[in-house]
Amino acid sequence: MTLNRRQFIGTSAAMATVLSAPMVKAQGKPRVVVVGGGAGGATAARYLAKDSKGGIDVTLVEPTRKYYTCFFSNLYLGGFKEIEDIGHTYGGLAAGGVNVVHDWAVGVDRAAKTVSLAGGVSVPYDKLILSPGIDFVDGAVDGWGLSAQNAMPHAYKAGSQSELLKAQLQAMPEGGVFAMVAPPNPYRCPPGPYERVSMVAHFLKQNNPTAKIIVADPKPKFSKMSLFQEGWANHYEGMVDWIGEDFGGGNVSVDPAAMTVTIDGEETKVDVCNVIPAMKAGRIAELAGVTDGNWAPVNAADMSTKADADVYVLGDAASQGDMPKSGYSANSQAKVCANAVRGALTGSKVFPAKFANTCWSLIASNDGVKVGATYEATPEKIAKVDGFISQTGESADLRKATYEESEGWYTGITTDMLG
Template sequence: RDAKTVALAGGGAVPYDRLILSPGIDFIEGSVAGWDLSSQNAMPHAYKAGSQTELLKAQIMAMPEGGTFAMVAPPNPYRCPPGPYERVSMVAHLLKNTNPTAKILIVDPKEKFSKQGLFEEGWANHYDGMIERVGPDFGGDNVTVDHNAMTVDIDGEVTKVDACNVIPAMKAGHIAEMAGITEGNWAPVNAADMSSKMDENIHVLGDACAQGDMPKSGFSANSQAKVCANAVRGALTGSTVFPPRFANTCWSLIDTDDGVKVGATYEATDEKIAKVDGFISATGETSEVRAATYRESVGWYDGITSDMFG
């Protein structure tokens, strides 16, 4: 940071005036007893896309008739708050069609989770009797896994499982730690321009930053990137910097054409990115409303990918 350079794996270096980091997440070793990165091929996290996603899919497809899929959900904060429960819905949708007597076990250290009422209503409607969630009141915060035996120990009660998705506690991507701009597990930033609170010439976006009220989502990162780009352009060229505005919406699909959403707008304060107002789908909505919400999510995806990649 003192030299304002980025060292490359090939031995070269790139100088910078301003540096923007968006490294995503890494995992906190030891956050789930019995699991570390050496276990990820037996009990995949699948929270970094690619081979891990394909592995988890293959393990679910290979489950025996009536088998058990277990998920160890992460503690807050983590990438995509409804993500684990969207995944449960996707797995349940698949198993309902290919292995209808299979069971899904969620071991969760959190007392509550994003869109909980909507997910639980949807699971009851579409996958009745398939999904069981064990929260901290019943030992969900005291879990040990054994990838060799394929067991999950919940507060002393051992369950044999056929596939197990362990999603560990998370932290900022390693380069943020290397740069010395983390405090605890995340990289704190100033809300007005996403600059690091440790170094005004470095900006941190997306999952890696600690910024206040915004969830760690792709929509959030895209919104933060626009604020950051405006601020960096202004700093380097002296051009006008517009007041920062932030927004996020997150859609989840519980079953075919059964989409739900949550979202909010935010403003920059001296302390953090602060929530201004928000909305969430209601339980008991009609199938027409849920189908429209799903179509809305497809339109958003088309729009944001075009926005990012052209």
């Protein structure tokens, strides 16, 4: 069954903020601070507030007032969605008892158990949940940095970057060249770059059919590779040129001023260049001292960090084992974490950790594919139990049903996250 999409609109007047340590302490409740309002953080905050029935003081720190989902942002590029379709506010969380603070978390004092905000406030916690998503590794792509993101967008944090890349696509000259620099493993949403190639190809086929797409990839293979390549051959024949590791896809530099991409010594003039660099955990995880370099190692049973049992890391930022970095994964991990944190603070029942993930991708109109698995917590990691994946050669009816399933999931997960 396909569910209808719903939007949840909140006003700033509905949002309560906890900005004073004495006020919080006077309530006599255990305090949880959640940093990051995406699929992991928003879900954890909502479940803690809902399931504790007000017994835990939950504060969500999130700088943006509107959250744009990275999942489905490629469908916006392809023309299947409007930007408003992937934008969501935090009013539902506030109405559900979460104290929503719109500010940047800029530091963590684990000894004092406080989170420092850019506005100058220090927020105390008994348990801290970090779900900051990703940042980019400096110097990962020769010639590219954040100062070049307007010329060569990454669009891997949805919102303004998505709108910029869409505008650049729309402005491409007839017969122009779109280039993508794909990221090395591990990174957010393994099928994401290749769904993006599909959606860009879909847009160009309709609006600029003689345009070309070049993909420089440092990997020898990628998620759902046979499914995407089948789809590109069926829907966009001759448009997509994927250059993998074996053909120099990892030897890449860019010149944003000249709008050139050099792959294994061969320079190409391009009209649009989407650079998706190597990734690491969001900055606040590093500032909290819970990363091992790029990612935050966690315990599979409850998502607590290896560095501090009172600090938890969810979603893309976590190094947890076999689960991919995806919105579905973050949402699944958040429920396990919220149950464990509530149990630790209130003595409520803690259930054994079980995890699941599915990643849907749209290749063309009504041509959806998916991959997924279930997982369990082991002493070493989150371990895969079993999995599934779409097959090449599937019927058009099955592919359409898979796409409709993804639409229902989107409505379900955004409601589950944000109320």
